[in-house]
Amino acid sequence: xATSSRKPILISGGGLSxxxxxxxxxxxxxxxxxxERDASISFRAQGYRLRLSAGGLDAIEGVLGPEGFQKFWxxxxxTGGVGLAVVNxxxxxxxxxxxxxxxxxxxxxxxxxxxxxxxxxxDGKIVGISRGDMRKAFMTGCESFIHWSHRVTGYELTSSGxxxxxxxxxxxVEGEMLIGGEGIYSKVSKQLSEGKLKTxxxxxxxxxxxxxxxxxxxxxxxxxxxxxxxxxxxxVFVMTNIRSGDMDNPEVxxxxxxxxxxDVIQPPNNDYAIIGKPAADMAKxxxxxxxxxxxxxxxxxxxxxxxxxxxxxxxxxGVPEWKNEPRVTLIGDAVHAMTPAGGNGANTxxxxxxxxxxxxxxxxxxxxxxxxxxxKEMRVYASEAVAASYDQxxxxxxxxxxxxxxxx
Numbered sequence: 009x010a011t012s013s014r015k016p017i018l019i020s021g022g023g024l025s026x027x028x029x030x031x032x033x034x035x036x037x038x039x040x041x042x043x044e045r046d047a048s049i050s051f052r053a054q055g056y057r058l059r060l061s062a063g064g065l066d067a068i069e070g071v072l073g074p075e076g077f078q079k080f081w082x083x084x085x086x087t088g089g090v091g092l093a094v095v096n097x098x099x100x101x102x103x104x105x106x107x108x109x110x111x112x113x114x115x116x117x118x119x120x121x122x123x124x125x126x127x128x129x130x131d132g133k134i135v136g137i138s139r140g141d142m143r144k145a146f147m148t149g150c151e152s153f154i155h156w157s158h159r160v161t162g163y164e165l166t167s168s169g170x171x172x173x174x175x176x177x178x179x180x181v182e183g184e185m186l187i188g189g190e191g192i193y194s195k196v197s198k199q200l201s202e203g204k205l206k207t208x209x210x211x212x213x214x215x216x217x218x219x220x221x222x223x224x225x226x227x228x229x230x231x232x233x234x235x236x237x238x239x240x241x242x243x244v245f246v247m248t249n250i251r252s253g254d255m256d257n258p259e260v261x262x263x264x265x266x267x268x269x270x271d272v273i274q275p276p277n278n279d280y281a282i283i284g285k286p287a288a289d290m291a292k293x294x295x296x297x298x299x300x301x302x303x304x305x306x307x308x309x310x311x312x313x314x315x316x317x318x319x320x321x322x323x324x325x326g327v328p329e330w331k332n333e334p335r336v337t338l339i340g341d342a343v344h345a346m347t348p349a350g351g352n353g354a355n356t357x358x359x360x361x362x363x364x365x366x367x368x369x370x371x372x373x374x375x376x377x378x379x380x381x382x383x384k385e386m387r388v389y390a391s392e393a394v395a396a397s398y399d400q401x402x403x404x405x406x407x408x409x410x411x412x413x414x415x416x
Contacts, residue, residue, distance in 0.1 A: 014038075014039055014374075015039070015169055015181070015182055016039040016040050016041045016153075016181070016183050016184070017033060017039070017040040017041075017183055017184055017186075017187065017368070017373065017374065018040070018041055018042075018043070018170065018180055018186045018187070019040060019041070019042040019043070019186075019189055020042075020043050020160035020186065020187070020189060020190045020194070021160075021188070021189035021190030021191060021194070021340075021342070022042060022043075022044030022045075022049075022143075022154065022156075023191060023341075024143060024146065024354060024357060024358065024361075025189050025339045025340030025341075025357035025358065025361045026042060026187070026190070026339070026340070026361075027143060027146035027150065028067075028068065028071055028146050028358055028362070028365075029187060029189065029339060029361040029364060030146070030150045030153065030154075031071050031072065031076075031146055031150060031365075032361060032362065032364075032365025032366070032368070032369065033365060033368065034150055035071070035072075035073065036365070036368065036369035036372075038369070040153055041153055041180065041181070042153055043154075043155050043159075043172060043180065044155070044156055044157075045158065045159035045160075045175075045190070046156060046157070047156050047157050048156055049140075049143060049147065057136050057137065057138045057139070057262075057263040058136060058137060058138070058139055058142065058351060058354045059129070059134065059135070059249065059351040060084070060129055060136065060137065060351075060354075060355065061129050061351060061352075062129045062130060063355055063358075063359055064354065064355030064358045064359070065129055065130050065135065067355075067358040067359045067361065068358060070362045070366065080145050083137065083141060083145065084135050084137045085135070085136050085249070085253075085254060086131075086133040086134070086135055086251065086253070087133060087135075087136070087229060087230065087231065087249055087250070087251045088132075088133065088229060088252065091106045091230060092105075092106040092230070092231045092232075093106075093230055093231070093233070094106075095232065095234050096235060096236075096299075097234035097235055097244070097245070097246070097295070097298045097299065097302060098236055098238050098298055098299060099299060100300075100301050103235065134249060136251075138263060158174050158180075159174060159175040160172045160173065160175075160188075160190060160195065160196060161173055161175050161195045162195050162196065162199050163186050163196060163199065163336060164179070165333075165335060165336075166182055168182070169182040169183055169185075170182070170183055170185065170186045170336060171183070172186055184374035185335045185337075185374045185378075185379075186335065186336045187336075187337060187338070187339060188200065188337070188338040188339070188343075190342055191341045192207045192320055192342070192345045192416060193416070194338070194342035196336065196338065196342065197338050197342040197343060200330060200333060200338060201328070201330040201338075202330060202331075204328045204329075204330050205322070205327075205328065205338075205342075205343060206322065206323055206415045207320050207321070207322055207341075207345045207415060208320060208321055208322070208323075208409045208413045208414070208415055208416070209318055209320055209415070210270070210318075210320060210321055210347065210401070210405060210407040210409060211269075211407050212267060212270055212318075212319040212347075212405035212406070213272070213275075213316065213317070213318060213319060214265060214267045214268070214316070214319055214348065215265075215266040215273070215287055215291045215314065215316050216263065216264070216265055216287075216313075216315045216316075216317075217263065217264055217266070217287075217291055217305075217306065217309045217310075217313065217314050218262065218263045218264075218309060218310050218313040218314075219262060219264075219304070219305050219308045219309045219310065220258065220260075220262075220310075221254060221255050221257060221260050221262055222308070223262075223304035223305050223309075224248070224255070224262050224305060225255070225304075226300075226302070226304065227248075227250055227301070227302075228250065228255075229250050229251065229255070230249075230250060231247070231248075231249050231250075232246075232247070232248050232249075233245060233247050234298070234302055236294075236297075238297065239272055241272055242268060242269035242270065242271060242272040242406065243272070243406065244266065244268045244269075244294055244295075245266070245267055245268075245404070246264050246265065246266045246302075246305075247265050247267075248262060248263070248264035248265075248305070249262070249263075250262055261310060261313070262305075264305055265348065266291055266294070267348070267404065268294070269405050269406035270405075270406065270407055272294075273316070275316060282315070282316040283314065283315045283316070284311055284312050284314060287314035287316040288309055288311040288314040290316060291306055291309070291314065292306050292309075318416070319347050319401070320345045320347075320416060321345055321347050321394065321397065321398055321401070322343075322344050322345045322346065322394050323394070323411075324394055324395050324398035324399075326394065326395070327344055327386070327387045327390050327391050332379060332380045332383065333379065334376050334377070334378070334380070335374065335379070336379070337364070337379040337383060339357060339360040339364060340357035340360055340361075341353065341357065343386070343390065344356060344390040344394050346393065346394055346397035346398075347397045347400070347401035347405065348401075349397055349404055349405075350396060350397060350400045352393045352394075352396055352400075353397065355393075356389065356390055356393040359386075359389060360386055360390070363382060363385060364378075364382045367381055
């Protein structure tokens with residue numbers, strides 16, 4: 009980054025959207041500092057594998073540029089257009105087989121509007137990458153600007169900038185702007201929106217796990233959804249994406265995400281920050297009666313990579329408006345939390361980073377009106393994404409909520 013006399017742009021949080029924004033500022037030679045609450049990138053489990061949409065890939069490419077994007081593309085996993093198989097987790101029987109190419113042709117010839125899950129994202133491939141690998145890719149080159157073990161709990165405006173306030177009461181250097189990107193528990197979000205931004209606990213729960221490729225031999229290439237409706241108190245399902253090119257590589261692990269309707273998964277001691285073996289044990293207990301074809305995915309899982317979390321969602325009617333503050337704005341889950349249905353959340357967060365990064369690059373850094381322009385455009389696509397995420401998840405997770413539902 010070129011030496012600059014300008015004050016840095018401050019970024020709170022070290023997740024995907026925050027790091028991609030850092031890459032955008034780095035490429036534009038705009039000084040920045042990023043504050044992350046964790047002690048290191050490997051401090052805790054990184055969570056599930058992400059399926060990248062066409063929009064998400066476009067956002068990443070816009071930030072990284074052709075050469076940088078090619079390096080990123082090379083580390084992504086690509087699954088051929090074999091479609092989605094929905095199977096009964098207990099019996100092993102196929103419930104539905106979806107082939108994107110055949111379905112599209114059938115719709116043309118039969119004229120039947122049938123909503124299908126959009127799997128492909130580029131070059132006819134389903135593109136995915138683990139959250140941890142993506143964080144490492146975005147972090148490259150930004151390491152010296154990241155301050156670990158700094159949890160941002162608020163901010164104060166000054167006559168010529170803004171300072172982040174940390175959990176221990178200390179404050180950052182004065183920055184030109186503060187970008188809140190620290191996720192669903194963002195204190196910057198609460199302060200900036202004066203409580204207008206709300207994230208609801210849907211009651212549904214999820215567990216992430218990983219296992220060696222050998223554990224997935226019984227399935228084969230494709231996107232798989234295993235559904236268990238035999239539970240007396242609800243439904244459990246698992247999604248996984250298996251890439252044929254990696255199937256015989258013992259150094260690769262495939263991931264899966266387990267979801268459950270409210271009340272099915274009960275964490276010990278109401279602990280909602282469970283990682284490692286306790287999370288793995290919860291998943292293994294839920295699949296005891298599943299078909300032998302699927303058992304290896306769980307019995308051979310790498311316990312240390314497991315994590316459990318609440319499924320949350322912002323107000324599905326759209327991102328609310330708040331009084332614009334020229335020097336403070338929000339990106340990612342801090343402004344629009346979504347369910348994991350359809351992979352909307354991460355891809356929308358990446359769009360935030362690309363849009364805000366482009367506006368800041370065009371302005372050469374802070375400029376009055378940048379946050380207003382960003383928030384106006386972001387509210388449109390983010391509101392659409394939150395609504396889509398909520399609608400897709402209602403039937404899958406069996407929840408509904410309104411303004412009276414508990415927030416986090």
